[in-house]
Amino acid sequence: MLERFTFGDLDSAYESFLKHSGLSECVLLQTCNRVELFGFGEVRDIERIKKTWASVSGLEEHAFRENLEISQGVDAYQHLLKLTSGLDSLVVGEEQILGQIRDSISAARQMGASGMALNMLFERAIRVGTRVRQATGISKGSISIGSMAVRLAEENIDDLKSRKIMLIGTGEAASLVAKSLKRRGIDFAVTSRTFERSKSFSETVGGRPVGFEEALAGFGSVDVLFVATVAPYFLVTYERVKEAMAARREGMMIMDLSNPRTVDERVSTIGKIKMMNLDQIAEMVDRNMRTRMGVVSSAEKIISDELPVVEAAMKRLEVEPIVKNVFREIDQARLKELRKALQMLGEKDEQRIRIIDQLTQAIVEGIISVPMNNLRKASEQGDEDMVRAVTRLFDYKARE
Numbered sequence: 430m431l432e433r434f435t436f437g438d439l440d441s442a443y444e445s446f447l448k449h450s451g452l453s454e455c456v457l458l459q460t461c462n463r464v465e466l467f468g469f470g471e472v473r474d475i476e477r478i479k480k481t482w483a484s485v486s487g488l489e490e491h492a493f494r495e496n497l498e499i500s501q502g503v504d505a506y507q508h509l510l511k512l513t514s515g516l517d518s519l520v521v522g523e524e525q526i527l528g529q530i531r532d533s534i535s536a537a538r539q540m541g542a543s544g545m546a547l548n549m550l551f552e553r554a555i556r557v558g559t560r561v562r563q564a565t566g567i568s569k570g571s572i573s574i575g576s577m578a579v580r581l582a583e584e585n586i587d588d589l590k591s592r593k594i595m596l597i598g599t600g601e602a603a604s605l606v607a608k609s610l611k612r613r614g615i616d617f618a619v620t621s622r623t624f625e626r627s628k629s630f631s632e633t634v635g636g637r638p639v640g641f642e643e644a645l646a647g648f649g650s651v652d653v654l655f656v657a658t659v660a661p662y663f664l665v666t667y668e669r670v671k672e673a674m675a676a677r678r679e680g681m682m683i684m685d686l687s688n689p690r691t692v693d694e695r696v697s698t699i700g701k702i703k704m705m706n707l708d709q710i711a712e713m714v715d716r717n718m719r720t721r722m723g724v725v726s727s728a729e730k731i732i733s734d735e736l737p738v739v740e741a742a743m744k745r746l747e748v749e750p751i752v753k754n755v756f757r758e759i760d761q762a763r764l765k766e767l768r769k770a771l772q773m774l775g776e777k778d779e780q781r782i783r784i785i786d787q788l789t790q791a792i793v794e795g796i797i798s799v800p801m802n803n804l805r806k807a808s809e810q811g812d813e814d815m816v817r818a819v820t821r822l823f824d825y826k827a828r829e
């Protein structure tokens with residue numbers, strides 16, 4: 430499901446959102462657990478955003494019905510702070526998400542998709558996330574999906590060290606498993622489609638490289654199989670495992686860390702097979718996390734202290750389009766009158782023109798700066814009545 434929402438071509442996704450969704454800024458964040466769109470703009474039309482998303486990803490609009498979570502305003506800020514702090518990750522406190530968020534905002538900046546509001550919001554959220562990690566040590570001692578998978582194998586299989594272990598995959602998730610096996614001094618074979626990749630993986634992370642086809646055909650001799658790939662089909666099929674199990678007496682444990690799954694679910698129905706998928710492993714990680722609840726609540730405390738500060742800064746920005754518009758319109762009127770006056774005076778002297786120009790600017794700014802700063806303050810304090818009154822006074826309309 431997650432894959433269907435994923436944006437294949439980020440550049441064109443950004444282009445479409447900015448053109449069609451009504452948002453004036455956006456940031457896309459996609460990891461193996463989430464696809465998120467952060468938007469900012471005067472027009473907040475959720476239906477229009479969904480429509481744009483559906484057309485970018487080739488989805489039917491009803492696909493959003495059960496799969497979309499929407500947060501706005503302070504809830505959205507809180508969500509982002511939780512993300513940067515690692516509180517919303519499968520493995521609480523993990524570091525990876527902070528880097529992924531940094532990459533997302535810098536990609537959005539480069540595309541010109543984020544602006545004053547989202548740049549500021551993400552900058553603050555990254556700062557809060559870093560602070561939470563430093564102050565609580567939440568990232569230390571958190572258990573990764575990889576080491577939880579190894580720990581579960583250890584709990585389920587006697588004397589893991591003497592067993593035949595195979596790891597399919599040479600990416601990030603596979604290296605979490607490999608590191609954990611290596612730390613325990615457990616020998617294992619590793620494979621991926623390109624032998625060179627398995628070889629360099631084994632040199633840098635550990636394991637013995639084996640050929641891909643040889644590995645897939647050799648399940649019969651494997652006691653524990655870890656699978657962590659992004660194959661778009663079942664690499665470990667029911668038939669292969671059934672055949673392998675027919676020729677052996679011992680049981681076999683299979684851990685599928687892939688999302689979407691790359692081990693056929695039906696494999697779990699074969700006798701003497703113990704199988705766990707990513708959700709089950711993540712649940713164990715989650716249980717482990719709950720035992721570190723003290724750390725989590727200190728992290729939450731920091732977030733709730735920081736949240737009003739972020740909210741106030743964002744609220745201040747919300748009225749920026751009104752402020753800009755008022756300044757622009759008044760300045761246009763000033764320039765029009767200035768030109769008329771200079772024409773009537775027949776003034777040609779550059780220095781005198783500059784002085785008159787500065788005089789009119791100073792008068793305008795002197796009159797309008799205080800009310801505009803008061804408007805920003807009112808917005809910061811959530812004084813919606815004042816914002817509405819100014820909007821009406823200056824006949825301001827949000828631009829589509």
Ligand SMILES: NC(=O)c1ccc[n+]([C@@H]2O[C@H](COP(=O)([O-])OP(=O)(O)OC[C@H]3O[C@@H](n4cnc5c(N)ncnc54)[C@H](OP(=O)(O)O)[C@@H]3O)[C@@H](O)[C@H]2O)c1
Pocket residue numbers: 461525574597598599600601602603621622623626657658659660661664686687688689707
């Ligand atoms: N990264 C994490 O922290 C994390 C955490 C939890 C779960 N996961 C899940 O673990 C899986 C792997 O993620 P990753 O982050 O490790 O990805 P990755 O770094 O991109 O590595 C992908 C691996 O899949 C292999 N692969 C790609 N296409 C394949 C195919 N058609 N057939 C067989 N192998 C193929 C690649 O090796 P070759 O191209 O050489 O075959 C590589 O070993 C994903 O399903 C992900 O959702 C990842």
